[in-house]
Amino acid sequence: MLTIRNLHAGIEEIKILNGINLEIRPGEVHAIMGPNGSGKSTLASVLAGRENYEVTEGSVDFLGKDLLELSPEERAGEGLFLAFQYPVEIPGLSTTNFVKAAVNEIRKYRGQDPLDAVAFLKLMKEKMALMNIDQSLLSRSLNEGFSGGEKKRNEIFQMAMLQPKLAILDETDSGLDIDAIRIVANGVNKLKSKDNAVLVVTHYQRLLDYIIPDFVHVLYNGRIVKTGTKELAFELEEKGYDFIKSEVAEEVDR
Amino acid sequence: MDNLQYIRNKFDQLQAENATSGLQAIRKKAFDSFNRLGIPVKHEEWKYTRISPLFNKEYKLNQATPVSWKELEEIRLPGYEQATELVFVNGIFSFPLSTIRSSHILVMPLEEAVKSEYREIISKHLGHSGKYQKDGINALNTAFVKDGVFLFVKKGQIVEQPVYIYNVTDSRSGNVLSQPRSLVYVSENAQVQIVETYGTLGLDESFTNQVLEIIVDRDARAEYYKIQNDSAHTNQVSTTHIRQIAKSYTHTVTISLNGGIIRNNLNLVLDAEYCEGHLYGLYLQKGQTHVDNHTVVDNVKPNCFSNELYKGIIDERATGVFNGKIFVQPQAQKTNAYQSNKNILLSDDASVNTKPQLEIFADDVKCSHGCTVGRLNEEGLFYLQSRGIPSKIARSLLLHAFAIDVLEHIRPEPIREYVDKLISERLEFDGHD
Numbered sequence: 001m002l003t004i005r006n007l008h009a010g011i012e013e014i015k016i017l018n019g020i021n022l023e024i025r026p027g028e029v030h031a032i033m034g035p036n037g038s039g040k041s042t043l044a045s046v047l048a049g050r051e052n053y054e055v056t057e058g059s060v061d062f063l064g065k066d067l068l069e070l071s072p073e074e075r076a077g078e079g080l081f082l083a084f085q086y087p088v089e090i091p092g093l094s095t096t097n098f099v100k101a102a103v104n105e106i107r108k109y110r111g112q113d114p115l116d117a118v119a120f121l122k123l124m125k126e127k128m129a130l131m132n133i134d135q136s137l138l139s140r141s142l143n144e145g146f147s148g149g150e151k152k153r154n155e156i157f158q159m160a161m162l163q164p165k166l167a168i169l170d171e172t173d174s175g176l177d178i179d180a181i182r183i184v185a186n187g188v189n190k191l192k193s194k195d196n197a198v199l200v201v202t203h204y205q206r207l208l209d210y211i212i213p214d215f216v217h218v219l220y221n222g223r224i225v226k227t228g229t230k231e232l233a234f235e236l237e238e239k240g241y242d243f244i245k246s247e248v249a250e251e252v253d254r
Numbered sequence: 255m256d257n258l259q260y261i262r263n264k265f266d267q268l269q270a271e272n273a274t275s276g277l278q279a280i281r282k283k284a285f286d287s288f289n290r291l292g293i294p295v296k297h298e299e300w301k302y303t304r305i306s307p308l309f310n311k312e313y314k315l316n317q318a319t320p321v322s323w324k325e326l327e328e329i330r331l332p333g334y335e336q337a338t339e340l341v342f343v344n345g346i347f348s349f350p351l352s353t354i355r356s357s358h359i360l361v362m363p364l365e366e367a368v369k370s371e372y373r374e375i376i377s378k379h380l381g382h383s384g385k386y387q388k389d390g391i392n393a394l395n396t397a398f399v400k401d402g403v404f405l406f407v408k409k410g411q412i413v414e415q416p417v418y419i420y421n422v423t424d425s426r427s428g429n430v431l432s433q434p435r436s437l438v439y440v441s442e443n444a445q446v447q448i449v450e451t452y453g454t455l456g457l458d459e460s461f462t463n464q465v466l467e468i469i470v471d472r473d474a475r476a477e478y479y480k481i482q483n484d485s486a487h488t489n490q491v492s493t494t495h496i497r498q499i500a501k502s503y504t505h506t507v508t509i510s511l512n513g514g515i516i517r518n519n520l521n522l523v524l525d526a527e528y529c530e531g532h533l534y535g536l537y538l539q540k541g542q543t544h545v546d547n548h549t550v551v552d553n554v555k556p557n558c559f560s561n562e563l564y565k566g567i568i569d570e571r572a573t574g575v576f577n578g579k580i581f582v583q584p585q586a587q588k589t590n591a592y593q594s595n596k597n598i599l600l601s602d603d604a605s606v607n608t609k610p611q612l613e614i615f616a617d618d619v620k621c622s623h624g625c626t627v628g629r630l631n632e633e634g635l636f637y638l639q640s641r642g643i644p645s646k647i648a649r650s651l652l653l654h655a656f657a658i659d660v661l662e663h664i665r666p667e668p669i670r671e672y673v674d675k676l677i678s679e680r681l682e683f684d685g686h687d
Contacts, residue, residue: 101651
C-alpha cells in the first residue's frame with residue numbers, strides 16, 4: 001500500500017529525515033516511536049504534503065502512485081488521511097459544513113456524485129455515535145474552543161467520515177487523559193479492516209495499549225534504527241530512549 | 255476652481271428660489287461653514303483618502319432625471335414586495351418611485367417637515383452630524399438640504415418589514431454630484447430596520463455626498479444596514495449619524511463590496527444613560543477600490559455599552575482604511591466600549607491603514623481595542639486541503655468563515671442571504687449546498 005524508499009527531507013537547510021525505508025501493507029497497524037526531534041512529525045507532514053518541507057531524495061509509492069507528486073488534496077482523494085497533532089481552529093466554519101465539503105470533494109475526485117442531504121446526515125449520525133460526539137459540537141466552529149479531547153475525537157470522526165485507506169495518527173494521544181485515549185483508540189479500532197492500514201506516530205507507548213500495532217519502528221536522527229513487534233514498545237517504555245541511543249552509538253563505533 | 259464657483263452659483267440660485275423656506279437659515283449657516291472649511295486637503299481625518307481631486311471635475315448638482323423601476327431592477331433588494339421603498343435619484347427624493355407599505359411610518363419632504371408639527375425635531379436634530387464631521391464635505395451637504403425626507407417612526411410601533419432606501423445616481427449624460435440627505439426619528443418604544451443601498455445608471459463619473467441622521471428615543475430599537483456594491487467609477491462620502499437620546503438600542507452593519515473611493519463616517523452618539531450600540535462592518539475589496547471607514551463612538555452619558563467589529567479582506571491593488579474613535583466624556587463613568595478591526599491582505603499590492611483612537615476622560619470605564627493585519631491562515635489552508643478540499647475552494651471557505659461573524663449580524667433574512675450570495679460569488683465559493 002505504502003512504500004517509502006530512502007526518504008530524505010528537511011525544512012529549509014536543515015536535514016530531518018535521513019533515509020527512511022518503510023513498507024505498509026493493507027490490514028496492518030504500524031507504530032513509529034522515537035524521542036523528541038527524531039523526525040516523527042516531519043515524516044507525517046511529508047506524507048500528507050505539508051508545503052514547507054522539502055524532499056531531497058527518495059520516493060514514496062502509495063497504491064501505485066508517486067505520492068510526492070500529488071497535492072495534499074489529491075493525496076486525500078487517493079485515500080490518505082492525517083490526524084493532526086494540533087488540529088486547526090477555524091472560527092466561522094462549522095464542523096458539519098467542513099466535513100460535508102471534504103466528503104463531497106473526495107467523492108468528486110473519485111468521480112462519484114455528491115452525497116445528498118439525507119445520505120450525508122445518515123452517515124454523519126452513524127459516525128457520531130461511533131465517536132461519541134454530540135450534534136452540538138459539530139454545529140460549532142471547527143475546533144474553536146474545543147477541549148484537547150474534543151479536538152482529537154473530532155479528528156477521528158473526520159477519519160470515520162472520509163474512510164481513508166491509510167490513516168496517519170500524528171501524536172494523537174498527546175494532551176489526552178486516559179478516558180479520552182480510550183475513546184479515540186476505540187474509534188480507530190472500529191474503523192480497522194483488512195483493506196486499510198494505520199500508521200500511529202507517538203512518543204509514548206500508552207496509546208499502543210489500545211491500538212495494538214503489528215510493527216513498531218523506532219525513529220532516531222531521521223532514520224528507522226530498530227523494528228520489532230509490540231514488545232519493542234514495552235521495552236522502550238521500560239528502558240527509555242537512551243538504550244536506543246546507546247545501541248546506535250555502539251553500531252557507529254563498530 | 256471653476257467647480258467651486260459653480261457650486262456657489264448653485265447655492266445662490268437655490269436660496270433665491272426658496273426664499274421662504276424654513277431651511278434657509280440652516281443652509282446659509284452650513285454654506286458659510288463650507289466656505290470657511292473648504293474641501294479637505296491636508297486634513298488629519300482625511301490622511302489616507304484624497305477627495306480633493308474629485309472636485310476638479312465638473313458635475314451636475316441636484317438635477318433630477320427620469321428613471322423607471324425597470325431600469326433599477328438590478329439594484330432592487332430582495333423582499334421588496336413587503337418592504338417600504340424610498341428612492342432618491344441624484345439626491346432628490348422620488349415620490350413616484352417610492353412606496354410606503356407601513357402605517358407605522360410617516361415620510362414627508364424635509365421642506366414640509368420643517369413647517370409641520372415636527373419642526374422642533376427638525377431644528378433640534380438636523381445637522382447634528384456637523385459637530386463630528388468638521389470638514390467642508392458635511393457642510394456642503396447641509397448647505398443644499400432641500401429634497402431629502404423626514405422619516406418618522408410612530409411611538410410604540412414596530413415596523414414589521416424593513417425600510418429600503420435606494421440612492422440612485424443617473425450619470426448617463428454627464429458627471430453627477432448628488433447629495434442625499436434625510437433625517438430619521440425613531441419614537442419611544444418603536445422599532446425599525448433600515449437598509450440602504452446605492453446604484454448607478456450610466457458611465458460618467460459620479461460623486462455622492464450623503465448624510466443620514468437617525469435619532470433614537472426611549473426604549474426604541476433601530477437597525478441600520480448599508481450595502482455598497484456600486485460601480486468602480488462612482489465615489490462617495492457617506493455619513494451616518496446615529497444619536498441615542500434616551501435609553502435605547504441600535505445595531506448597524508456596513509458592507510462595502512465595490513466602488514471607486516468610498517468614505518464612510520459612522521457616528522454613534524450615546525447621549526443618554528444605559529444606551530447600547532453595536533457596529534459591524536465588512537469590506538471586501540479588489541481592483542483599485544478604496545474603502546475608508548471612520549467611526550466615532552461618543553460616550554456622553556454614563557453606563558453605556560458599545561461593541562464594534564470591522565473586518566476587511568483586501569485583494570489586488572485595493573486599499574483599506576479603518577479609523578475607530580471612542581470618546582468617553584468625563585461624566586460617562588461605567589462605560590463599556592469594545593472595538594476590534596481585523597484584516598486579511600490577499601495580495602502584495604493590497605494595503606490597509608488601521609488606527610484605533612481612544613480618548614478617555616473618565617476613570618471608571620472598561621474599554622478595549624485591537625487590530626490585526628495578516629495573510630490567510632496557511633495552516634488552516636493545509637488542514638482543509640489535507641481533507642481533500644482543493645486549495646481554491648479551501649481559500650474561499652476560509653475567507654467566508656472570516657466574514658461570517660459580521661454577516662450573521664444582518665438580521666433581515668432576505669438581505670442577509672443577498673449579501674451572503676454577493677460575497678460567496680466574490681470569493682468564487684463553489685459549495686455543495
